[in-house]
Amino acid sequence: MAKNDLIGGALWDAYSNKVSERMDNPTHLGVLTQKDADAKNAKLIVADYGAESCGDAVRLYWLVDKDDKIIDAKFKSFGCGTAIASSDMMVELCLGKRVQDAVKITNLDVEYALRDDPNTPAVPGQKMHCSVMAYDVIKKAAGLYLGKNAEDFEEEIIVCECARVSLATIREVIKLNDLKTVEEITQYTKAGGFCKSCIRSGGHEKREYYLVDILAEVRTQMEQEALKTKVNRAANGQLSFQDMTIAQKVKAVDKTIDEHIRPMLMMDGGDMEILDIKDTSDDFIDVYIRYMGACDGCASAATGTLYAIEEVLKQHLADNIRVMPI
Incomplete structure (x- = not known):
């Protein structure tokens, strides 16, 4: 199915090719039965998980051999295309692993595995929560196999219990999408969209982490990292104009x-000097100059020469420069 068939191009382009392919052609969609288990001398595990935050649900099937290895796995998903793609990748990551290792797979691992390249998110931030369901159903299956509660495997810190959104996910989404408000966090992850007790202290349930504090912490880290990058670039002569x-x-x-303009002007007995540089409210950088010598009063000073100076500065420094002769 073409990317533009179902969703507007810009939105659809926010999904990786791996996600779009698994939405339409999931590799591991299906059912495993006791007959399949008996044929492989394995134990059948069937785990269900439903996400109240979005109405999606997934059923996970494992065949586990005597060495605790997951030798086959399938899933059935009742939800959106992103939930299907996430579930499909979740099953793939489980295959061949011991149950004790599979339970360490997180929703971030699932999302990362769906990326086309390491630096580009696989799904829009608003759909990040779909991979949480895959993360939870693994723990449910492992609990059934090992005779434990799913919570016993919880290594991620869950900030929003309603939407099952972890601290690591919230931090990652804030950074990836440059989020600036709690409302944006809710829009992208669904965290804080239900009982709201995770938004800030004073709600009906006391929590260790609150969205307002996480946002402030991550924004501070981002600003410090940006400043450090800027300082390093400046030290290496790489600071942007x-x-x-x-x-x-x-x-x-x-x-x-000096390098590209003055020699040309001086050949005709002219010169110029910089009077001021100002950043404008309409995102231009105005460079104020004064012509000297033969350039002062020259007919081309306001046309050809001016355009040539401006073009050189744009080419070498920034394309939003305007040259203003005085």
């Missing part, structure tokens, strides 16, 4: 003029 101070911008413009 937009991020420079006014003094640094003047120096950069002057250097570019």
Whole structure:
């Protein structure tokens, strides 16, 4: 199915090719029965999990051999395409693992495995919660096999019990999507969308982590990392023109003029100087100049020469530069 057949192109492009393929052609969709288990001398495990936050549900089938290895697995999903793709990948990650190792698979592992490249999320942030269901049904199956409660395997810190959203997921989604408000966190993960006790302290249930605090912490980390990157780039001479101070911008413009513009002007007995540089409210960087020598009063100073100067500065420094002769 083509990516634009069901959803608008821009939204659909937010899904990886692996996700779109598994939505339409899941590899591990199906059912395992006791007959299948008997044929392979294995134990049949059937686990169900339903996500009240979105109405999706999944049933997981495992065949586990005498060495606790998952030798076959299938799933049935009752939900959206993202839930199907996540469940399909979850089953694939389980296959061949011992139950004790499979239970360590997290929703972030499932999402990461669905990426086409390591740095691009596999699904829109709003659908991140779909992989949580796959994470929970694994624990349910492991609990049934090992005679434990699913909660006994909980290694992730769950912030929102209603939507089963972990601390790691919330932090990751904030960073990936540059979220700035709690409302955006809820939109992207469903955390805080139900009983709301995880949003801030003072709700009906006391919690260890609250969305407002997580957001503040992650935003602070992001700002510190951005500042560190900026400092490192500046130290290596890689600071972008937009991020420079006014003094640094003047120096950069002057250097570019010396190398690419001033020799041309001086050939005709002219010259120029920089008077000021200002960042404008409409996202332009205005460079104020004054013509000198033969350039002062020249007919082309407001046309051809001006355009040539502006084009050189755009090419070498930033494409939102405007040159303003005075």
